[in-house]
Amino acid sequence: MDIRSIAVAVDFDETKSDATRYAIDLARSFNAKLIGVGAHAPTMAYGGPDNGATALEYYTLERTEIDARLKQAGEEFRALVPASVSSEWRAYVADPTQSIISIARLADIIVAGSRMATGELVVGAGRPVLAVGEGKSGFAADRILIGWKDTREARRAVADALPFLKRAKDVVAVTISEGEPALEKENLDDLLAWLHQHEVSARSEVLFNKDGHVDMLESAARAHAADLVVAGAYGHTRMREWLFGGMTRNLIEASNITCFFSN
Secondary structure (H helix, E strand, O other), X not given: OOOOEEEEEEOOOOOOOXXXXXXXXXXXXXXXXEEEEEEOOOXXXXXXXXXXHHHHHHHHHHHHHHHHHHHHHHHHHHHHOOOOOOEEEEEEOOOHHHHHHHOHHHOOEEEEOOOXXXXXXXXXXXXOEEEOOOXXXXXXXXXXXXXOOOXXXXXXXXXXXXXXXXXXXXXXXXXXXXXXXXXXHHXXXXXXXXXXXXXXXXXXXXXXXXXXXXXXXXXXXXXXXXXXXXXXXXXXXXXXXXXXXXHHHHHHHOOOOOEEEEO
């Protein structure tokens, strides 16, 4: 997959967020177009049934404020993006997560910050989602950790992440053992062979998790000082959903780790 178009969820209240700066740097690195998406939903609770006129007045005032703030956010976004990066701005008076899902067809990848509903975005967008860790204002992918299981989601994540993996200086594929180390090592060897065909040099590790901790992948990412974690999100079978889904949620909640998710 080539990265030609990137959508970024621009925080309504913090235009110069880590995610926005990261997305700009990413677009510059890949010579890709950047689509800024700003959105904010109006409050829907306006009082009792006898307050129709008051509710309408309140909604009108709030809508005017949102429109003005979105216009300002667009101006700030355009000022932040350098002239060397092709960009456009889209604004919606709607739920932020649903708004970026609605334009996902335009992007090869979606960049989101910590305030986004990342799980909902990953499941609904049909595009890989790069969830930027707090304090990660610049694009970096020298050290990549792959959270590997032989599932559809993990296979898709690795394929989607090839543009990043090809640029990385150090790639390690990690499997959390479920009690079949020989088979798991074989699967990892096959993954490494496939990556080698795509000119990606990688190594592998099988980690044993006898206590069933859901933070194993997060701990591995920290141990390897990974700039980016590549992982499939939310498996389908009940066992895999419990194990890998739990790890997905844990990675989403690890706010200072940048993750590349596919579903």
